Amino acid sequence: AQSVTQPDIHITVSEGASLELRCNYSYGATPYLFWYVQSPGQGLQLLLKYFSGDTLVQGIKGFEAEFKRSQSSFNLRKPSVHWSDAAEYFCAVGARAAGNKLTFGGGTRVLVKP
Amino acid sequence: SAVISQKPSRDICQRGTSLTIQCQVDSQVTMMFWYRQQPGQSLTLIATANQGSEATYESGFVIDKFPISRPNLTFSTLTVSNMSPEDSSIYLCSVAKATSGRAAYNEQFFGPGTRLTVL
Numbered sequence: 001a002q003s004v005t006q007p008d009i010h011i012t013v014s015e016g017a018s019l020e021l022r023c024n025y026s027y028g029a030t031p032y033l034f035w036y037v038q039s040p041g042q043g044l045q046l047l048l049k050y051f052s053g054d055t056l057v058q059g060i061k062g063f064e065a066e067f068k069r070s071q072s073s074f075n076l077r078k079p080s081v082h083w084s085d086a087a088e089y090f091c092a093v094g095a096r097a098a099g100n101k102l103t104f105g106g107g108t109r110v111l112v113k114p
Numbered sequence: 115s116a117v118i119s120q121k122p123s124r125d126i127c128q129r130g131t132s133l134t135i136q137c138q139v140d141s142q143v144t145m146m147f148w149y150r151q152q153p154g155q156s157l158t159l160i161a162t163a164n165q166g167s168e169a170t171y172e173s174g175f176v177i178d179k180f181p182i183s184r185p186n187l188t189f190s191t192l193t194v195s196n197m198s199p200e201d202s203s204i205y206l207c208s209v210a211k212a213t214s215g216r217a218a219y220n221e222q223f224f225g226p227g228t229r230l231t232v233l
Contacts, residue, residue: 034221043206044157047117054159100145100210100220104157 002027002093004105012111013081021076021108023091033074034092034102035065044090050074061085087113116141116209118225125198126231134193135228137207142187145210147222148180151157152203161204163190197232 048059055067119138169182179225
């Protein structure tokens with residue numbers, strides 16, 4: 001079975017500072033990995049995805065994530081956060097063998113200080 | 115990509131009643147999913163609703179409580195039956211579509227969600 005752990009429930013970061021959100025997954029085969037963002041009262045927006053190939057993936061809004069198979073991790077980073085990045089971030093793992101179902105981590109809420 | 119709409123966007127219901135949530139997609143898709151997001155929680159998959167077959171429910175979810183219809187490739191409904199306050203959640207539908215020209219890889223696009231409050 002798939003599982004995803006986001007160790008940090010809340011992160012507070014100053015505007016302009018860098019941000020890193022951790023994600024660890026468990027899956028027996030090569031996973032598909034995703035990061036979604038959910039702003040207050042909004043649906044989920046896909047930030048980036050990893051299917052195969054280059055382990056450093058670029059996404060929208062200046063985000064990037066690196067897949068590290070040896071660590072079963074897919075951490076999300078942004079060099080300089082903006083106040084509009086305050087939101088809830090979800091890491092998810094999926095697999096074609098699992099019927100494309102997604103398993104989500106518990107989420108990390110990001111607060112941005114002025 | 116896919117553009118997904120849900121109706122209603124929110125509702126307040128009395129316990130013991132039922133609510134049907136509609137999900138409309140702007141293109142034909144085979145795979146559709148329904149998720150629940152309880153207050154302050156992450157998303158949990160309720161069921162997979164593929165056109166042409168019965169919905170497949172995840173552990174902890176049953177058809178009598180969450181009946182699903184999938185009459186065609188662009189539409190689905192989820193009914194929350196005999197509601198209780200514990201059913202207060204955001205319900206989201208999503209669709210899986212192949213991207214990058216590689217049919218083996220699918221990404222999911224989510225609707226805006228239906229915020230349900232049960233009194």
